[in-house]
Each structure stands twice: as C-alpha cells, then as structure tokens.
Amino acid sequence: xxxxxxxxxxxxxxxxxxxxxxxxxxxxxxxxxxxxxxxxxxxxxxxxxxxxxxxxxxxxxxxxxx
Numbered sequence: 081x082x083x084x085x086x087x088x089x090x091x092x093x094x095x096x097x098x099x100x101x102x103x104x105x106x107x108x109x110x111x112x113x114x115x116x117x118x119x120x121x122x123x124x125x126x127x128x129x130x131x132x133x134x135x136x137x138x139x140x141x142x143x144x145x146x
Contacts, residue, residue, distance in 0.1 A: 083121055091119035102129055111135055 086092030095114040101107050109132045114124030130138050 081121065086115065086117070089117060092117045093119050093121050095121035095124065098132070099129070108132065 081095055081097040084094040084096070086094055093116050095112075095116070097112050098109060099112050100109050102110050102112070110129040111132060112127060112129050114121060114127040116124045118125075
C-alpha cells in the first residue's frame, strides 16, 4: 500500500493499493483508492475501486486534468 498525505488536512491520507479478488473468488483485480480525513487508511471515509483493465485510461484522464 502507498499512503500519501492529503493536502489541506492535518492527518488526512490517500491510500492506494491493489486488491486481487475484491468481490470474492475469481473476481477481477482492482486498484483501490481510499481517502481518510483522520489518517486511518484501514477504514477510509471514501473509496473507489477501479478495474485494472481500466487503469491506463483513468491514469490518462487524471494526467489530462493536471
């Protein structure tokens, strides 16, 4: 897991990790991105799962925002 400090917060973090079978046996892997305002990356306030097959497209879209 990679943990990044969340800008404009005192303790907030962004956590990024890969989950192999997020929805049970034989489910496809995802990139999991969590936002914690308190720094507790084990129980984020918000999270999103991005299928690994979509990751390149999402990265491109995020880079375009930058």
